[in-house]
Amino acid sequence: AGDEVHNAYDGPAVDLRADRVLKDYSPASLFIDASLRIGRMIIVFIALFTQTVFFSAKAEDTLVAHCDDLPGSGWVSYCKFTKVFARSFPLVAAITAVWLTGRAVLRKHLWSRFLRLGIVLDYDNIEPRKCPMIAILVMEFIIAFLHFLLFLYPIHRVDRFENSIHKFIFPALAFLFLTWIEYDIEAQ
Secondary structure, rough: OOOOOOOOOOOOOOOOOOOHHHHHHOOHHHHHHHHHHHHHHHHHHHHHHHOOOOOOOHHHHOOOOOOOOOOHHHHHHHHHHHHHHHHHHHHHHHHHHHHHHHOOOOOOOHHHHHHHHHOOOOOOOOOOHHHHHHHHHHHHHHHHHHHHHOOOOOOOOHHHHHHHHHHHHHHHHHHHHHHHHHOOOOOO
């Protein structure tokens, strides 16, 4: 009774001799897949990085607020705290993109190696909202967004707030959307 073998895989039969399946996961194809994955995010990342980390010498051209010009020490502390997150978001986004790409390449490589041995792997899908790395990225974005609210009050510069929406918030939301899409490996 204890000698029964249970097959955990309920999907369609896989032809393990199919060369197409194994060629799709050669080192060259994995490199191309990784380049395409990270390439989509790199364009958005470069826009974010150049706008938040490198800034013009003119005060009107900077994306982040000048904290020393704010009234009261509370506003200055709030400004400096949120400015750190606005400037560090692109770096955390880059780390997340590289981590997701490395994870996808490693999983595909392991899957193809085990498939050659006649073993079919089925990875557990973890929802992006349960991943600590994605939670950190979203937290960074929310706190960075709070920095740009300074342009509405107490600075009262709606034009600079609109500028931050176009140069930071929209690209950051696009990056978050691409990250959410790239998270599910099995769907791809």
